[in-house]
Each structure stands twice: as structure tokens, then as C-alpha cells.
Amino acid sequence: MRVPQHPTLIRRQLDSRLKKCCPNGPVLAASLAAVRRRCGNPSCHCARGGPLHLAHQLTLKEHGKTRTVYVPKELLPEVRQWLAEHRRLKRLLKEITDLTLALIKSHVPHRRRQRGRL
Numbered sequence: 001m002r003v004p005q006h007p008t009l010i011r012r013q014l015d016s017r018l019k020k021c022c023p024n025g026p027v028l029a030a031s032l033a034a035v036r037r038r039c040g041n042p043s044c045h046c047a048r049g050g051p052l053h054l055a056h057q058l059t060l061k062e063h064g065k066t067r068t069v070y071v072p073k074e075l076l077p078e079v080r081q082w083l084a085e086h087r088r089l090k091r092l093l094k095e096i097t098d099l100t101l102a103l104i105k106s107h108v109p110h111r112r113r114q115r116g117r118l
Contacts, residue, residue: 001095003098003099003102003114004071004102005106006039006106006110007103007106007107007110008107009102010099010102010104012107013099014096014099014100014103017092017095017096017099019078020092021092021093021096022112023085023089025081025082025085026078026082026085027086028058028060028079028082028083028084028085029060029086030058030059030060030069030083030086031058031059032056032057032058032071032079032080032083033056033057033058033059034054034055034056035055035056035057036051036052036053036054037052037053037055038052038053039053048092052116055070055071056070056071056073056076056079057069057070057071058071058079064106096107
């Protein structure tokens with residue numbers, strides 16, 4: 001993202017980012033991983049050395065500890081949307097932070113220019 005020099009342009013970009021900051025749905029701060037596992041059924045091909053089953057897990061921090069949660073196949077598309085929403089908001093907050101810092105840094109030079117002092 002290119003940060004402009006003039007405070008008015010910075011404020012415009014900042015206002016547009018702040019309007020987009022509202023979540024569009026549930027937000028999930030976690031990592032999704034595909035893993036291969038045995039199902040536990042003794043008559044299944046995976047118990048006899050055959051190919052393992054594909055499963056999905058979420059990894060997240062809960063009270064300072066890493067937790068893993070199984071994701072059912074039916075919920076997988078929704079969970080992916082929730083993760084994407086978290087990434088979108090995280091990226092947006094970084095842009096808002098960068099613009100706010102640029103606004104602070106440009107304040108004094110802009111005031112000097114207004115007073116005719118370079």
C-alpha cells in the first residue's frame with residue numbers, strides 16, 4: 001500500500017479503511033490444516049495399512065495454550081470463510097495502523113508548510 005504525504009489524502013484513505021472494518025460475518029483466528037488419520041474402525045482399510053482418511057483440523061491459542069479442533073466436512077466451506085474474514089480484517093488493521101502513523105508523522109511538516117516555513 002502506498003501512503004500519501006499530504007494529511008488530507010491520508011485522512012481520506014483512513015476513513016475508507018475504517019468504513020470497511022466491520023466484519024461481514026463470523027471471524028476465526030486459527031490455522032486450518034489437512035491431516036491424514038486412521039478412523040478407528042477395525043474393519044476399515046486404513047486399519048490394515050491402507051490409505052488413511054483426510055481430515056481437517058483447526059489450531060488455535062486458548063488461554064495461552066495451543067488447542068486443536070476437528071472440523072467436520074460439512075462445516076469446512078464456512079470455516080474457510082471465517083478464516084478469510086480474519087485475514088481480511090488483520091490486513092485492514094495493518095493498513096489503518098500505517099495510515100495513522102503516517103498522519104502523525106506528517107503533522108509537523110504540514111503545519112510548517114501552512115505557516116510558510118519550510
